[in-house]
Amino acid sequence: MAAPHDARASDTALVEKGRYIATAADCFACHTSPAGKAFAGGYPITTPVGTIYSTNITPSLATGIGHYTKAEFFEAVRRGIGRGGRHLYPAMPYPSYAAITDEDMGALYAFFTSSVAPVEQENRPNTVRFPFNMRSGMVLWNWLYLDTATFHPRPQETPQIARGRYLVDHLEHCGTCHTSRTLLMGPSSAHYLSGSVVGVWYAPNITTDKVAGIADWTDSDLRDYLQTGHALNRGQAAGPMAEVVTNSTQSLTSGDIDAIIVYLRQVPAVAGDEKQSRTSFGLADHPEDAERGLTTSADRGWKVFSGSCASCHQAEGQGINAYPSLTHNSTTGGPNARNLVATILAGLERRSGDSSVFMPAFGSKALWVNRLSDEDIADVSNFVLKTFGNPSVQIDASYVAKRRAELTP
Ligand code: HEC
Ligand code: HEC
Ligand code: HEC
Structure with missing residues (x-):
């Protein structure tokens, strides 16, 4: 009687291992569309050559990967070759996964075939432009960039x-x-x-x-x-x-x-153009306050800040409770304004454990949101940058318009 029970126990252990590998490899993030069912695909990935939609990797026979054998699954995940020989785009990170060990791949396969719920959902066609829509081009790309060796520790590594x-x-x-x-x-x-x-x-x-x-x-x-x-x-x-x-x-x-x-800690340093670390910017010194806008109520950026941001981030940007300080913040001290503008446009929602944090999306089209124009966002960003962050980064409304377009293609 012991044998079947042990077999089941080791199956469960394998599936649980596979669940952990799938989590560490973040298969969920790309293969689940917002508000969609787990692993049913349809998540859009914007690339310079068009939009690529992830596919349904639930074990559905009709619309998912239910027909994939173990060997076919290995080929798709590690070599970017889907069932029937279709070359996948590297939007599926198979070049990174190529080195996943056989043992971890076996666990992943066990998890996807026996623990993920099948979902009937057709894949969405990609909008990749010519000539990149010719999947055969991936043969050349793979030849240039795909390293097919599986992982081995290096002699000098602990x-x-x-x-x-x-x-x-x-x-x-x-x-x-x-x-x-x-x-x-x-x-x-x-x-x-x-x-x-x-x-x-x-x-x-x-x-x-x-x-x-x-x-x-x-x-x-x-x-x-x-x-x-x-x-x-x-x-x-x-x-x-x-x-x-x-x-x-x-x-x-x-x-x-x-x-x-x-x-x-032991990745080689790569320098940039920055003169000062992005988390080292403090509040602008008081003698310069007036010049930098902190105390001039005439500054449009200050007006937007005081109306839309200060309730959470506080008048001097020092933050409170879950609302972060805008000084000593990599987003306001960084070498460009992308994450600052993207956060103002898209807001932020993140859950970890039982806690969650939320910042409204000021670029949202929803009526109840305090929407900000490109000009408002440029002004408030410039105020935030010169008062709390890296004053050498300044932007204009057209910069915001470009970011808005990237967010909603
Ligand atoms: C960064 C995004 C991303 C991540 C992470 C990702 N995938 Fe994918 N995957 C894709 C995209 C996009 C496609 C479709 C590519 C195409 O159409 O060329 C795809 C295709 C696939 C396919 C081919 C399915 C079919 O329809 O034939 C399999 C299998 C697959 N992924 C499994 C996985 C597994 C397992 C993981 C985690 C180990 C994973 N993917 C993680 C983006 C991702
Ligand atoms: C309702 C409260 C609230 C309002 C209003 C608000 N924020 Fe935030 N903000 C947050 C929270 C919460 C976070 C995230 C904290 C975390 O991640 O731990 C955040 C994060 C940020 C970050 C860091 C983002 C990143 O990518 O690291 C910046 C910069 C920021 N806010 C600027 C602003 C600006 C500028 C405004 C006004 C246009 C604003 N916030 C309005 C609550 C708010
Ligand atoms: C899907 C894209 C993506 C992947 C994958 C990713 N990152 Fe990030 N990472 C970002 C972006 C975008 C930011 C900036 C977020 C912000 O400021 O709000 C970031 C920020 C960070 C930061 C903070 C840097 C700073 O100055 O604020 C660290 C540290 C980091 N990532 C480490 C990692 C590590 C380690 C991994 C792998 C385990 C990883 N990231 C994987 C996109 C990614």
Whole structure:
């Protein structure tokens, strides 16, 4: 009687392992559309060549991956080759997943085939433009960029650093957002983790550079950020990073979070143009207040700030409770205004554990929201930048209009 029971116990263990790998690899984020059913696809990914929709990866036989054999599943996830030989676009991060070990792949397959609920939902057609819509072009791309070796620790690596590298480069694919791309959309190795545009957002430099990177974040800052999306007087996760925290990093074991941190600590520094670290900007000095706008009620940006932002972030931007300070904040001290403008336009909603944080979307079309025009947003951003953040970054209304268009293509 013991054998069948043990077999079931080890199946359950395999499925649970697969659930953890799927969480660490954040399959949910891309394969679930807003308010849609888990893993049923339809999530739009905007790329410079058109919009690519993720597909239904529930085990539905009619519309999902129910017919995938284990070998076919491995090919899709690690080689970007779908059932029947269709080349997938690298919007599916198979170049990062290529190194996932056979053992982890087996667990993933067990999870997707036996624990995910089948959902009947047809895939949405992509709007990728010629010539990029010819999937055969991916053969060349794969030849240039796809490294098909599975993961092996390097001789000089401690097991913890190796685990961190496996998580950062492969399962969590942090570089798909934090590493900029070459003209052919391949990752640029010289710019590894040194910051990149992601749609309307900006994924900052997370290398060890003392000015441009995160050398001044302590281990506990990084732990707080990855586990809750918020690190006091450092930064908070909005947009795609809020999804990473919500769907993935908050559920990692503390051992895996520590491995990520230890690994990030030895990533080579990549410098930028910044002169001062983005979390080092304090409140503008008092003698300059008038000039910088803090005390002049004539400044339009101050008016918008005082009407739309100060109730939460407080009059001197110092924040209170769950409302973060706008000084010593990577979003106001960074090298560009993308995350500031994107947060004002899109707002922020993030859940971790039982707590959630919310900031309204001032670019929303909903009637009940206090909507702000491009000009209002440019003015308030300039006020925030010069009073609380990096005063050398200033924007105009057309900058905001471009970001608004990127947000709602
Ligand atoms: C960054 C977004 C993203 C993440 C993360 C992601 N996928 Fe995908 N995936 C896609 C997109 C987009 C497609 C469709 C690509 C295309 O049409 O060329 C896709 C396609 C697939 C396919 C092919 C399905 C079919 O319709 O034949 C499989 C299987 C798959 N993904 C599995 C996974 C698994 C398992 C994970 C987690 C380990 C994962 N994906 C994580 C974006 C993602
Ligand atoms: C889907 C894209 C995406 C992925 C994947 C991603 N990030 Fe991010 N990350 C961002 C964006 C965008 C921001 C800026 C968020 C903000 O300021 O609101 C960010 C911010 C951060 C920050 C804070 C930097 C600062 O100065 O505020 C850290 C640290 C970070 N990410 C680490 C990671 C790590 C480690 C991983 C992998 C485990 C990862 N990210 C994966 C997009 C991503
Ligand atoms: C209803 C309260 C509320 C209002 C009003 C509000 N915010 Fe926020 N804001 C928040 C919360 C909550 C967060 C996120 C805190 C966290 O992530 O831990 C946030 C985050 C931010 C961030 C950091 C975003 C990032 O990507 O890291 C900036 C910058 C910001 N707000 C600026 C503004 C500006 C400018 C206004 C006015 C146009 C404004 N906020 C209005 C509550 C508010």
